[in-house]
Each structure stands twice: as structure tokens, then as C-alpha cells.
Amino acid sequence: MTLLIVGATGHLGSQLLTQATRTGRTVTATHHRRTPTHHPHIHWTPLDLRSPHQVHTLITTLRPTAIINAASRPHDWPTTAQGPGHLARAAATTGAHLVHVSSDAVFSGHAPSYDETxxxxxxxxxxxxxxxAETVVTALHPTTAIARTSLILGDDSPHEHRVRDLANGTTTGALFTDDLRCPVHVHDLAAALLELTDPAHTGIHHLAGPHALSRHELGVLIARHRGLPTTLPRARRAEVGPPGPLEIRLDSTRTQRRLTTTLRGARDFLT
Structure with a gap:
């Protein structure tokens, strides 16, 4: 199997590379702004996901068996919304199986929980x-596996960095007590995504941990796990902003039944 990992220099992409190379897969990885670290078993190639020509040329030349899109640029609409469409169109042309990483941010938080339906x-x-992006990849390549996930932890994630800095007093701010998510460990998420490269997996999948915690509850767990002070500043997002969804409980029960990877809850991997 030839695997193409798009966005391989990010937090999730790096773990995907680590696990994919351990299984002996032939891996090509893309980078855009970050300089990649040399690895003898990885072929690196630059890619601007916003360019349909670059995407088409890479995929029709490489002709990978499977593609995982782990690219993430939250404030860049062309990369986040349109780039996956370029991937889906090229993947459909070559017959590659596409796994597209989405987010629980597609939900408002008004429902008690959200399953794959x-x-x-x-x-x-x-x-x-x-x-x-979910709409366009489904329209262009209907057998795409769309994997919605939540807050990603592990390997010194951005949220763990913030908790450490708040605990040590090297930054200002607070952790919200009313902003709930279902955190997942990056190792579990990467393993599950690699399972989804099997073409038998299509449609919507939810890949999140079973424990819903507020940012503040999660911060206390992280601080305790790292031996840091657990008295962390707190606030309510509903009062201080920024505006956005509050309680998003991603229900991964249906997907979990189909996978061998166990998606652990934060209370499990931070104990």
C-alpha cells in the first residue's frame, strides 16, 4: 500500500507518520510552511492544498492507494474548505481511498450529543x-471516509502547552468551565485513522474519547498528571467569549464497534 499523508508536519500528521512507517507502509508526506524532519522511510514533497493543479499533479503522478488528509489551518477557508475538494476530485480520478479528518466544530452544541447520523x-x-469540506468530498468522492474528531491531546499538544504555561504563571488567561469536549489521545486517533484507510470504511465516523470534560477539568487532569499546580484560572466562555459552541459531546460508539483501536477517554490516559 502506498499511503499519502497530507499535512504531515502537524501534531496529528507527525503521529500518523510514526505509526505508518512502523507497519512498513510506503509513505509519502506533504508539507507546506513547516520544514519537515528527515526520515529514511518517508518521501517528503511540498504541497499547497489550495492549488488544484498541484494536488492533481501529485496524486495522478504518485497514484497512492490511500490518502489521509490531516491538514489543518483554522483561519484559512481555501485550505480548510476548498482544499479537501481538490483532494477528493483527484482521488476519485485515480481510485485512491480518501480519509478526510473533520471536527466536532461542525456542530452547534445545542443537542445533548452527536452521533454519526x-x-x-x-x-x-x-x-x-x-x-x-464534508459536503464537497462526499459529492466528489462518495466512498470517502470522513472522520470527525475532538480535542487532540498527547505528545505535548497545544492544549497541554497552555495548561503548563498557566500552571507555571508564564502566560495569562483562563480555562473555560462551560466549554466541554470529548478529548482523544493522538496515538489512538492516528491508529484509528490508519484503520480507516481500508476501503471498506466509508461515510461518517466519529473518533473521540468517551469522556466529556470542560477545558478546566481537563486542565486539572493534565496538571496533576505532570506534577504541576492544579489551581488553574477559570472563566466561563458564555460570559467572556469568543462566541461559539459550548457543550459538544461526540458519540463515537458506533464507530468504536467497527475498529480494533480503543479510543481512550482523558480520565484513562491522564491517570
Whole structure:
């Protein structure tokens, strides 16, 4: 199997590379702004996901068996909303199986929980971009596996960085007590995504942990796990903003039944 990982220099992309190379797969990885680290078993290639010509040329030349799109630029509509469409069109042309990483940001948080049958109703520009991407990849390449996930932890993630800086007093701000998500460990998420490269997996999948926690609850767990002070500043997002969804409980039960990878909850991997 030839695997193409798009957005391979990011937090999730890096873990995908680590796990994919351990299984002996032939891996090509793309980078855009970050300089990649040399690896003897990875072929790196630059790619601007906003360019349909670059995307088409790469995929029709490489002809990968499977593609994982792990690229993420929250404030860039062309990359987030339109880029996946370029991938889907080229993948459909060559017959490659596409796994597109989406987000729980496609939901408003107004429902008690969201399973794979729930329809997107985003409140933020990022959520709207992710929802648009889901629509376009499904239209252009109907057998795409769309994997919605939540807050990604592990390997010193951005959220863990923030908790450490707040605990040490090296930054200002607060952690929200009313902003709930279902965190997932990056190792579990990467393993699950690699399972989804099997063409038998199509349609919507939810890949999140089973524990819904507020940003503040999660921060306390992280601080305790790292031996840091657990008295962390708190605030309510509903009062201080920015506007956006509050409680998003992503229900991954249906997807979990189909996978061998266990998606652990934050209370499990931070104990």
C-alpha cells in the first residue's frame, strides 16, 4: 500500500507518520510552511492544498492507494474548505481511498450529543469550513471516509502547552468551565485513522474519547498528571467569549464497534 499523508508536519500528521512507517507502509508526506524532519522511510514533497493543479499533479503522478488528509489551518477557508475538494476530485480520478479528518466544530452544541447520523449546524467560521469540506468530498468522492474528531491531546499538544504555561504563571488567561469536549489521545486517533484507510470504511465516523470534560477539568487532569499546580484560572466562555459552541459531546460508539483501536477517554490516559 502506498499511503499519502497530507499535512504531515502537524501534531496529528507527525503521529500518523510514526505509526505508518512502523507497519512498513510506503509513505509519502506533504508539507507546506513547516520544514519537515528527515526520515529514511518517508518521501517528503511540498504541497499547497489550495492549488488544484498541484494536488492533481501529485496524486495522478504518485497514484497512492490511500490518502489521509490531516491538514489543518483554522483561519484559512481555501485550505480548510476548498482544499479537501481538490483532494477528493483527484482521488476519485485515480481510485485512491480518501480519509478526510473533520471536527466536532461542525456542530452547534445545542443537542445533548452527536452521533454519526447528526447533521452539521456550525456556529463558527471554522466549523462552517469543516462542514463545507464534508459536503464537497462526499459529492466528489462518495466512498470517502470522513472522520470527525475532538480535542487532540498527547505528545505535548497545544492544549497541554497552555495548561503548563498557566500552571507555571508564564502566560495569562483562563480555562473555560462551560466549554466541554470529548478529548482523544493522538496515538489512538492516528491508529484509528490508519484503520480507516481500508476501503471498506466509508461515510461518517466519529473518533473521540468517551469522556466529556470542560477545558478546566481537563486542565486539572493534565496538571496533576505532570506534577504541576492544579489551581488553574477559570472563566466561563458564555460570559467572556469568543462566541461559539459550548457543550459538544461526540458519540463515537458506533464507530468504536467497527475498529480494533480503543479510543481512550482523558480520565484513562491522564491517570
Amino acid at each position: 447528526a447533521h452539521p449546524d456550525p456556529l463558527t467560521p471554522y466549523g462552517a469550513a469543516k462542514a463545507a
